[in-house]
Amino acid sequence: MRVALIQLNIQYGNPDENYRQVTTAITQAAQQAVDVIVLPEMWNTGYALTRLNVLADDNGARTIKVLSQLAQQFHVNIVGGSVAVAREDDFYNEMLVFDRAGQLLSRYDKVHRFGLMAEDRYITAGRTENRFTLDAVPAMGVICYDIRFPEWLRKQAAQGPQVIFVSAEWPTVRLPQWKILLQARAIENQAFVVAVNRVGSDPDNAFGGQSLVIDPLGTILAHGSDHAEITTATLDFDQVAAVRGSMPVFADRQPELY
Numbered sequence: 001m002r003v004a005l006i007q008l009n010i011q012y013g014n015p016d017e018n019y020r021q022v023t024t025a026i027t028q029a030a031q032q033a034v035d036v037i038v039l040p041e042m043w044n045t046g047y048a049l050t051r052l053n054v055l056a057d058d059n060g061a062r063t064i065k066v067l068s069q070l071a072q073q074f075h076v077n078i079v080g081g082s083v084a085v086a087r088e089d090d091f092y093n094e095m096l097v098f099d100r101a102g103q104l105l106s107r108y109d110k111v112h113r114f115g116l117m118a119e120d121r122y123i124t125a126g127r128t129e130n131r132f133t134l135d136a137v138p139a140m141g142v143i144c145y146d147i148r149f150p151e152w153l154r155k156q157a158a159q160g161p162q163v164i165f166v167s168a169e170w171p172t173v174r175l176p177q178w179k180i181l182l183q184a185r186a187i188e189n190q191a192f193v194v195a196v197n198r199v200g201s202d203p204d205n206a207f208g209g210q211s212l213v214i215d216p217l218g219t220i221l222a223h224g225s226d227h228a229e230i231t232t233a234t235l236d237f238d239q240v241a242a243v244r245g246s247m248p249v250f251a252d253r254q255p256e257l258y
């Protein structure tokens with residue numbers, strides 16, 4: 001599986017510009033013979049949380065239209081990062097996943113809301129898992145702060161996923177922790193981690209990219225810079241089978257004790 005990680009300089013509170021940027025970036029990534037394109041977190045609005053009443057995508061309709069059409073046009077799977085969505089008088093931080101035919105495979109509302117960026121004051125928490133299949137590969141997706149809750153990822157990874165997609169707006173000041181946490185999630189779940197962070201800044205934070213592709217042993221296969229760019233890498237899932245075969249962590253769990 002060849003993946004493309006799109007680091008965007010998300011324009012704060014400017015959905016029209018961000019949809020334009022995303023369309024251009026996906027078009028560019030699709031020229032690189034990739035199987036899956038991955039976007040960062042809340043790319044339609046940035047963390048302009050006080051203005052979601054006018055900025056959020058109504059039930060995700062605009063995002064579904066744009067990403068479904070691009071997936072179908074370029075015959076590529078799209079893990080659509082996340083977008084601010086308005087739904088039934090609430091706002092959600094929602095990940096949308098599409099297959100090569102443009103079919104919507106999954107909708108995931110971020111479960112763990114990040115208080116340091118006031119997300120818990122404006123966004124309603126999700127309550128459901130996010131597992132899906134891309135090109136016959138079991139996969140899962142989470143959003144940013146979710147990665148600090150290993151039990152949430154483990155609960156889903158124990159059911160089969162061989163790759164964990166992460167979409168983020170992770171500030172530069174905590175990038176050392178970003179790298180360590182993602183390597184730990186890959187090692188403990190014996191899975192690939194494909195994690196996309198944004199670049200640029202908003203009124204409250206600077207975001208230094210450093211998107212990562214990590215193998216099931218915690219080795220970093222690809223590493224983004226601090227600029228808007230597309231990073232690619234190839235995942236060999238035979239490695240997942242080999243690692244899980246030699247050390248059957250999931251079989252050795254004692255869930256009745258914890």
Ligand SMILES: NC(=O)CCC(=O)C(=O)O
Pocket residue numbers: 041114117143144145146148168169170171174
């Ligand atoms: N957008 C986010 O969830 C940020 C999470 C973060 O920065 C962290 O340190 O955790």
